[in-house]
Every structure is written in structure tokens, then in C-alpha cells.
Amino acid sequence: MNILMICTEKLPVPNIRGGAIQTYICGVASLLSKHHRITILGRTDPDLPLDEIVDGIRYVRVDSEGLLDVYSRGVISFLEHTTEHFDIIHIFNRPRLVLPVRNVAPFSRIILSMHNDMFNPYKLHSSEGNAAIEQLERIITISNYIGTAICDYYPHAAHKLKTIYSGVDLDRFAPWMESPSALRARESLRAEYNLQNKKIILFVGRLSRNKGPHVLVRAMSKLNHSDAALVVVGGAWYSDNTISDYVAYVRALAERAPLPVITTGYVQAHDVHRWFYAGDVFVCTSLWQEPLARVHYEAMAAGLPFLTTARGGNPEIIVNNNGLLVTNPEDPSEYAEKLNTMLSDMNRARQMGINGRRLAERNFTWERVANDIRSVWEQR
Template identity: 40%
Template sequence: MKIALIATEKLPVPAVKGGAIQIYLDAVAQIIKQKHEVTIFSITHPDLADNEQNNGVHYVRFPEKQYVNSIVNYVKDASFDVIHVCNRPLWIKQIHDASPRSKLVLSVHNEMFANEKISDAEGDECVSLVSQIVTVSDYIGETITSRFPQAKSKVQTVYSGVDVNKFHPAWTKEGSAAKKNVRQKLDLANKKVILFVGRLSKVKGPHILLQALPQIIDKHPDAVMVFIGSKWFGEDNINNYVKHLYTLGAKYADHVRFIKFVKPSEISSLFTMSDVFVCSSQWQEPLARVHYEAMACGLPMITSNRGGNPEVINEGKNGMVITDFENPSAYAGAINSLLNSSNKCEQMGRNGRSVVEKGFRWEHVAHNLQTVYENSAKL
């Protein structure tokens, strides 16, 4: 089959500037190309060609301002069997009109069917035109079917994944070497490292973790909280919120590290060098992909009870869920309980690694998507 994968207009593919959707598309394309002809559409980037064949995948890139119209013009004559649109239900009508014989699959990675993002009429039309809607979590699926019940037969959860060959737990030879090397570079040898990875945005809750820090230091004077991320993907500019975080962090200079944007290809060793991973999201997170990466590196996880995040947590087995998600003391208590027991940390980490190996590899994601494409093509 000829399959088109359409990224959003935000970031390029491959994920040279990061982005969960961009990582997702490029990873699954490398597997799906073994059976099908795959084209990925994304926005242009100075370091990437506008049109190229790379490792068996065709990449087509258009400027952001002309992005959707350019894709519509392209698919008119391309005769794709299946067109997979990421996270943009409002593009479905245009693409259907341009290529009415193609089967359309929509993947939904955020609450794109919320009232403020799509009208009843637009949502109804989108649901009627697509063959299948895949979502990154049950939570996101429910945000669609609760408003558009007619979508139930078309909605299916396809969880994201991770390359387990690129993320190494500290108990492996590669992981042990990476942990030692990174800790030496960051002057973190013999420290207890608590890791946050994500945009430095209020909805991600890094300020709450900083507010929890005094209670952690009191029990674990050797604890260091490491924040990896910037205010937006691939950008290291700071805004007032990030300045506020830096000010909070400066009060505990020996216990806080800020590391700005890190390329996805370089992030694995920073997970590996840590002891505990924390996701403090305050918004209804669809299901942050950092959960898969933390598990792949054998880290015990602490996450907020927001959106789809708890769906990958088996409480007490591979992580802990914070229901009092706005309360710094709740995070401090959970972090301290893990730092109190290295055996507990390791067992949770090993359980998490087992979870991703069994169900959240990119091979699992690609297989599930291929089944969706092949079934759609038969309709």
C-alpha cells in the first residue's frame, strides 16, 4: 500500500527539534516501510531537504504558512491508499475532498475534539469521513466518544512506544557506563538524582517539584533535582515563568540543575543517570511519552493522576500515582519513600523495563497501526 503520514504544522520530521508526534511518526515509518510505501509530510527546516528519500522513507516538507494547502495539492495526484493525519481533525475534510478514494485515519494525541477546538458540525463531519480514529490513551478516546458517541465504533487506543535498544537501564553494561560518564560531567557523582523531563511550562508543574524540594532535602541532603527542557521544543529562550523557576532553584543551588533543550537522540543517558523520574503535570495530559522513556531506562516513576498518565502505571509495581497532584508535599512524600529504599527503586525500575519490552516497543505501535491501515483499506 501507499501510505501518507501527515505531521502537524509545528515541528519537522525527523524530530530534530523534538516533539512526541514527530518522534512517533519517524519511528513507526522505519518499521512500516518494510511492508508498505511510506511518505511523511512535515514542515521545512534549514537542516533538512524539502524533498528526499532517506532510508527507505520519502520525506516531503513544506513551509509552515503554506503547509496544509501544499499537502492538499500534493495528495490530489498521489493516489495514496491510506492517509494518516496526526492531531488535526479540521484538515480531514480538505484532504478527503482532494483525495476521496484514500482511506483516512486520524490519530489524536491531545483533546482536539474539545468544544473550543471543533464545532459539533465539524466533529460530526470528521467522524463520518475517517475510517478509523486512533488515540494515544483511553482518556483521549473518551474525550471524543463522550461528545461524539457515533465515533465509538471507529475509536481505538494505540499507545505510543520507545526504542528499547536506545534506552539503557543502569544495571546494563551500556547503562552503567553512561550513568558514570554523565554524572561525572554534571558533577552528580554519589548524588540521589530526581529527574523531570518536559517543557518548562506551568501546566507541567515543575514549580511544584521545586516547592517540594525542602522536604526532600531534609530527608535526603544528597538529593539533586534535575530539570531537562525549555519553554518550547528546540528553543532555549526564557520567559517570565522560566525566570521564576530559575529564581526558585537558586535558593537551593546545590540541589537543582537546569539543563536546557536536549535532542531526542541524546536524552537516553540523562534518564539512565537518574534514580527517580517524576511527571508533575497539572493539565489533563494525554499520556506523556517520557513515561515510556523512563520505564525503558529502568526508572521508578511518580506521575500525576491527570489524563492518560496513570494508564501505564501499575501502582506500587512500576510507579506511583499522585492524586493530590497540586500538593508539593504529596510529591515529596512519594520521592522520599523511593529514595529511602534503593531495592524498591530497582525493583520498580525492572518492572517498568519489562512493561515496555512486552507492550510498548515501536514494533508494537507499528504493528497496531499497520493493522488499522490494512483494515481501513478493506472498507
């Protein structure tokens, strides 16, 4: 079949600037292209051409300025002027694109992948949501939580929903205990930051209040382990090292912490896995209803035990003693209590990490994700 995959307007594909949706598309595209003809439509980037074919996949890029209305015009213009018929148009995370796409592609099957709660009435009028659902053949969600949220607004959409959990590159995010190259990178990075003998607690993500890293920094004053250190990896936005008010706040907290707290700033997408090699425990501190952060998959693939918050879809990833749940994400004491438990028995913590790695190997490969998507595409 001839397939068009439409990414979002915020970041380009391939994922040279990062981004969970962009990483997802990159993870499955080459596998899907073995069975179907793939075109990926995304936003422009100064480092990428407007139209190219790489490894048999066509990439087309249109202006967006980071705005959906601008991007939508480019998407529709492409569809109006292309000579190709697409059997399936697979839209990512933008239900507002469904109706415009349907208007110019009346005979294509339309599938929507949802990575966030974009059907929320604050983001999408109910009349538009209902009309979009009517045109959709299937709605793929990255967690049961997102599917439940859609059903809360549109119960009649239930029969169109299918959860397909995301995946991870098992070679890139390898456990340092099992990979000589990962071990070398771990030792190099820890030496660079003078962390050779530390138990490293790792946060990776955008630095925004709803992501909650400030609570984790505050928890450092309640740890019982003088050999612990916290590394906060990320910037205010992808490819952005701007010192926002919130970033400045986190750094001020870090300077006052009784234990070492390092804020790295933004780390390029192709380098971030090195910090997973360097870490010992991973923490996701989401305060908002996180759909299901992909950093969990990366931590598991890297063999790291993790703490995550009881928000959104995050609890769905705790399976087979691979991590611990923080029930009150705004309480530094709860993070400290659970971190003290992990850091007091590193053998047990590492076994949790091994459990996570084996889970990732079984359930969270890109091959599995691609096969699940193919099953949707090929089901008639």
C-alpha cells in the same frame, strides 16, 4: 498499499527537533515501510531538503510557519499536484485537516491518530467535528483517556475508536545497570555536574506551568534526604533556550532550594536519553489533563521508577508496581512524601524500575505499535 502519513505543522520529521508525534512516526515508519509504500508529509526545516527518499521512505516538506492554516494550504497543494493515488491517508492529530484532504482525495481511506484532545469544542466546531468523523474510517488514540474525551463530545464516534499505546526505543533508553555504555554515560554526566554521590530525581519536558515542574522544585524543601538532587531537563519550547517568564521563575525557585537543583536548558533530542541513564527516579508533574506523556515510556525503558500525576491518561501507564500516583499534583508535600518513600528504600525503587523495563519490553516496543497500526490499515 500506498500510504501517506501527514504529520503536524509544529515540528519536522525526522524528529531532529524532538516532539512526541514526530518521535512516534519515526519509531514506526521504517517498520511499516517493510510492508507498504510510505510517504511522510511534514513541515519544512532549514536542515532538511524539501523532497528526499531515505531508506525507501519518501519525505515531502511544505511550508507551515508553525500555523495550521499555512500548513493546510501546502498539504492540499501537494495532494492536488501529485500523480500518486494513496490508498490510505493517515493524518496525525489534526481533525481540521480531514475535510480539506477529503475534498482533494475522494477515494482514499482516511485514518486519524489523536495524541491530544483536539476534538474539544474550544478547538473544533461541532459541525466540523461531526463532518470529520463521518469521513474517517478509524480514529486511533494514544490513551483510553483521549478516546473517552472524544466520546464525551461525539458519542457516535465510539465504534471508530481504537487505543494504540505508544512505544519506545529500548536500545537508546537502556537501564544503566544492564548496559556498560549507559553506565559510562551515567558516570560521565554525573561527574560533569558534580552529582556523583547523589540520588537524582529527574524531570524531562517542556518548561511550562501546565507541565508543573515548579511544584517539584518546591517539594525539594520537604525531602528528608540530604543526598538528593533534582535535575530539570528542558526548555520553554523544542530547540528553544529562551528564558521565558516561567523558566526564570523555575530557576529562581531552584536557586533558593535547600538541595541541589540543576536546570539544564533545552537538550537536543538525540542527547536527552543520557539524562535517563543518570537519573534514579523520574517524575512527571503534569497539572493539565495530559493525554499520556511519552516520557513515561522512556523512564520505564531506562529502568527508572516514576511518580506521575492523576491527570488525563497518565494513570493508565501505572502497571505491575512500576510507579506511584500523585493524586494532587499541585501539592509539593505529596511529591515529597512519595519521593521520601522511594529514596529511603532504593532497592525497592530499583525493583519498580525493573518492573517498568520488563513491561516496556513486553508491551511498548515500536514493533508492537507498528503491528497495531498495520492491523488498522489492513482491516477491511
